[in-house]
Amino acid sequence: MPNFRYVVDIGSGLGHLPNSIARRLINDTNGCCSQKDNVSQMESVGNADSNNSFKPVCVIAVECNESMHIKACRSIDKTLQDNGVAELGLQHIERLLFRVEASDLDKLKSEITTAFLRRQRVTDEESVEPSAPPDYLVCGLHCCGDLGPSVIRLFNSHQQARSLLLVGCCYHKMALDTFPMSPLLREAMSQLVQLGTSLITESTFRLACQWSPCSWFTWCARDFNKHRLQFVGRTLLSHLQRHSKKSVITKERKSRRKNPSEIVGIKQLLDNPNLAFAQILPLLLAELCTELELDSEEMLSIIPATELEHLWTLTPGILAIQQLLQPLLEALILADRVWAVRSATGDGCYAGLVRLFEPHVSPRCIALVACRK
Numbered sequence: 001m002p003n004f005r006y007v008v009d010i011g012s013g014l015g016h017l018p019n020s021i022a023r024r025l026i027n028d029t030n031g032c033c034s035q036k037d038n039v040s041q042m043e044s045v046g047n048a049d050s051n052n053s054f055k056p057v058c059v060i061a062v063e064c065n066e067s068m069h070i071k072a073c074r075s076i077d078k079t080l081q082d083n084g085v086a087e088l089g090l091q092h093i094e095r096l097l098f099r100v101e102a103s104d105l106d107k108l109k110s111e112i113t114t115a116f117l118r119r120q121r122v123t124d125e126e127s128v129e130p131s132a133p134p135d136y137l138v139c140g141l142h143c144c145g146d147l148g149p150s151v152i153r154l155f156n157s158h159q160q161a162r163s164l165l166l167v168g169c170c171y172h173k174m175a176l177d178t179f180p181m182s183p184l185l186r187e188a189m190s191q192l193v194q195l196g197t198s199l200i201t202e203s204t205f206r207l208a209c210q211w212s213p214c215s216w217f218t219w220c221a222r223d224f225n226k227h228r229l230q231f232v233g234r235t236l237l238s239h240l241q242r243h244s245k246k247s248v249i250t251k252e253r254k255s256r257r258k259n260p261s262e263i264v265g266i267k268q269l270l271d272n273p274n275l276a277f278a279q280i281l282p283l284l285l286a287e288l289c290t291e292l293e294l295d296s297e298e299m300l301s302i303i304p305a306t307e308l309e310h311l312w313t314l315t316p317g318i319l320a321i322q323q324l325l326q327p328l329l330e331a332l333i334l335a336d337r338v339w340a341v342r343s344a345t346g347d348g349c350y351a352g353l354v355r356l357f358e359p360h361v362s363p364r365c366i367a368l369v370a371c372r373k
Contacts, residue, residue, distance in 0.1 A: 004163065005058070006119075006136035008112055010100055010151050011143045012061035015072030018093045021059055058092055058119040060112060064099035094119065100150050102178075109158050112136070139165040142364055145173025149181055152337055155370060156344035164341070164370040167356070171333055172206035179205075182339035185332075207322055208329035212359035216323045221273035226261045228315035229270070229280065232308055233260040237288055239303050244292035263287050277312040281305065334366055341370045348373050 009017045063069045073095050094115055100108055113133045120134070138161045140151045148168035155164040179200055180186050189196035198204075219227075261270060265283040269275055282296075285303070289296040334353055341351040351370040359365050 004135065004137040006116060006134050007059045008136055008138045008161075009059055009061045010138060010140040010154075011147050012063045012072060012095075013065075013068055015061050015063075015075055015095070017139070017141060018059045018061045018072075019075060021093070058094065058116065060094050060096055060115050062096045062098050062100060062108075064097070066097060069095060069097045100147060100154075102146070102150050102153055105150065105154050105157060108154065112158075113160070133160050135160050135162040137161075137163040137165065141165075141167050142169045142362075143167070144170040146175055146178070148337070149174065149178060149340075152181065152340055152368070156341060159372075162372045164351075164368065166337070166368040167364055167366070168333075168337075168368075169209060169364045171209045171330070172202050174205060176200050176202065176205075179333075180336045180340075182336050183343050184339045185336045204329060205333070207326055208333055209364070210322065210326050212363040212365075213323040213327060214359040215363070216319070218360075220271075221275075222270045224316055224319075225270040225272070225275050227319065228312055229260045229266070229284070231315050232277075232312050233284055233288070235311060236284065236303065236308060240288055240292055240294060240299060243299065243302065244294055258287060260284060260287070277309040281308070330366075334368065337368050341368070345370070345372065 007017075007021070009015075012018065061072065063072065096111060096115060098104075098108060098111060116133050116136070138151060138155055138158075140148065143151055143166060148166060151166050152164070155161045180189065189199075261267060263283055266280050269279055282300075285300060286296045288294075289299055338351050338353060341349065345351070349370055349372045351368070354367050354369050355365055356367050357365050
């Protein structure tokens with residue numbers, strides 16, 4: 001992959017990637033004493049053309065949330081000021097407040113080009129006039145919902161975007177009518193209409209972005225009991241709310257609600273691999289009825305206790321099925337994104353999937369990587 005001097009970080013959030021690059025530049029000064037020497041050496045580092053190092057001159061950090069955008073600006077300013085090189089932030093990192101959507105990609109391209117030309121005027125002292133817009137690497141680390149597909153469309157349609165690094169998340173927030181992206185998968189699903197109808201749902205995409213089976217394999221009896229306690233507890237709560245005058249859940253009430261696994265009497269039972277529903281029902285019901293100001297004895301005769309017990313028994317098996325399906329569903333989404341890049345760029349681009357780290361660190365650990373030839 002080429003050694004790019006320009007990076008566009010989409011969905012930058014609090015700016016962890018730009019901040020990391022800034023710290024890398026700071027560390028490469030090798031402890032210079034004066035601020036003037038620090039800035040001078042860091043500028044030369046940023047403009048270095050080494051094929052063996054990744055030292056971009058400029059990072060355009062794109063974020064749509066104004067609050068996070070402001071916090072990110074303050075964060076990098078503090079980082080640079082603490083290291084005595086505040087001037088570098090004006091030269092190598094630029095924050096762009098912009099909502100990336102498929103309908104606004106042309107405007108985003110214009111903003112990116114303008115930002116790069118502006119950076120060139122600051123960093124390229126030898127040129128009186130800025131050169132043509134430079135090639136760049138576009139990246140998105142855990143781009144939520146439709147942001148991932150939008151980044152792919154940006155890469156496919158902007159020739160200056162020479163490389164792509166994308167890690168998606170929150171697949172259930174994607175617009176259902178835009179999936180699949182690739183002509184290959186669209187054609188396959190057009191021949192299997194029933195499969196496509198049952199597959200392209202919010203529930204399916206939500207399942208695709210759950211945690212990895214690698215985490216599930218490490219669970220003990222306590223973990224399984226806590227999981228099904230939460231599941232059954234939410235179901236029981238929804239039944240009880242129908243009979244309560246306090247059916248509306250406020251943020252304050254939700255914050256005060258006790259985690260079911262922390263309820264006195266239940267907590268010490270969770271290590272039992274054969275924990276029965278009859279052991280936890282009275283304790284769970286009493287806690288929820290207290291919150292909703294209901295009579296627990298009266299509610300015991302109303303709630304569907306038999307059905308809840310069946311749910312308690314079946315939950316570990318349901319979870320096992322979910323864990324078997326999750327990697328298959330996510331693989332389909334990721335493969336569709338690879339095919340979308342390949343179909344749009346043809347033989348002039350490499351595109352594939354790379355695991356960046358172990359799933360227990362973060363379940364969304366697979367990156368879509370693409371590079372134009």
